Amino acid sequence: MLSAMKRIPLIGAILIGLAFPACADPRLDALVAAYPDRLASYSDTELVWKDGSRMPLGTRQSTLPFAERLDRASIRDQFAIPYPLASSPFQGPALDSDPGRLRNEAFFLKMYGDCRKGEVTSKLRAVPWLQDHGGGTIRITAVNGVANQLEKVSRELDRLPAAMIAYLVPTSGTYNCRPIAETNRLSVHAFGAAIDINARFGDYWLWSKRPDGAVIWRNRIPKEIVEIFERHGFIWGGRWYHNDTPHFEYRPELIALAKQGWPRE
Numbered sequence: 001m002l003s004a005m006k007r008i009p010l011i012g013a014i015l016i017g018l019a020f021p022a023c024a025d026p027r028l029d030a031l032v033a034a035y036p037d038r039l040a041s042y043s044d045t046e047l048v049w050k051d052g053s054r055m056p057l058g059t060r061q062s063t064l065p066f067a068e069r070l071d072r073a074s075i076r077d078q079f080a081i082p083y084p085l086a087s088s089p090f091q092g093p094a095l096d097s098d099p100g101r102l103r104n105e106a107f108f109l110k111m112y113g114d115c116r117k118g119e120v121t122s123k124l125r126a127v128p129w130l131q132d133h134g135g136g137t138i139r140i141t142a143v144n145g146v147a148n149q150l151e152k153v154s155r156e157l158d159r160l161p162a163a164m165i166a167y168l169v170p171t172s173g174t175y176n177c178r179p180i181a182e183t184n185r186l187s188v189h190a191f192g193a194a195i196d197i198n199a200r201f202g203d204y205w206l207w208s209k210r211p212d213g214a215v216i217w218r219n220r221i222p223k224e225i226v227e228i229f230e231r232h233g234f235i236w237g238g239r240w241y242h243n244d245t246p247h248f249e250y251r252p253e254l255i256a257l258a259k260q261g262w263p264r265e
């Protein structure tokens with residue numbers, strides 16, 4: 001049996017351990033906080049879901065070439081490239097700087113369901129899109145409150161000056177059970193958690209790639225639109241070297257980290 005003298009430090013150590021887990025990681029804290037309905041906690045090696053299932057976090061430092069990393073991204077890889085917020089200069093990102101484009105497919109399948117098995121459509125909710133400007137109705141996942149957040153985005157966009165409405169109405173789609181162009185990876189549209197605003201004003205790296213493979217970054221989307229999406233947890237494909245400027249997807253953990261100034265210098 002422990003003596004009273006020995007018990008006190010032991011209890012103290014346990015309490016400190018609970019408050020400051022040895023593996024505390026601000027990125028994973030942001031991830032768990034962003035999806036409170038589904039995620040519970042994490043250990044040094046695994047993400048723990050509310051239903052008790054566990055997923056490997058992956059290695060801390062990947063040495064894979066970028067193209068392979070896209071195909072086999074781990075949960076930790078999702079944070080490898082920090083997301084800059086709208087106040088940052090609007091300019092072309094550095095080579096392969098695609099914040100949010102590294103996605104662990106198992107994580108997204110578990111979070112939103114597999115559209116190929118009919119698991120996504122039942123979770124979609126109809127949301128009015130720019131009601132004051134005849135935007136009709138769009139369907140987006142209700143998981144994680146994504147539909148509620150997009151509804152807030154829509155209401156704010158509706159109040160923008162008339163000249164900006166053409167960028168938003170009509171939209172070029174939300175849910176679509178399809179892979180990303182020229183890949184086998186599912187698009188975030190397949191999870192019902194992404195929207196493309198009017199593609200007529202959009203620029204996409206695959207359309208503008210030069211014969212030598214270099215990407216020409218170009219954007220016509222006003223920053224006022226981007227700022228509204230980001231305020232409600234959606235990241236923008238215009239911040240990617242492999243740009244996709246009409247594209248927005250729900251990744252509130254990346255926005256939260258950007259607000260915290262992660263990574264700190």
Ligand SMILES: [Zn+2]
Binds near residue numbers: 194196244246247248
């Ligand atoms: Zn898209």
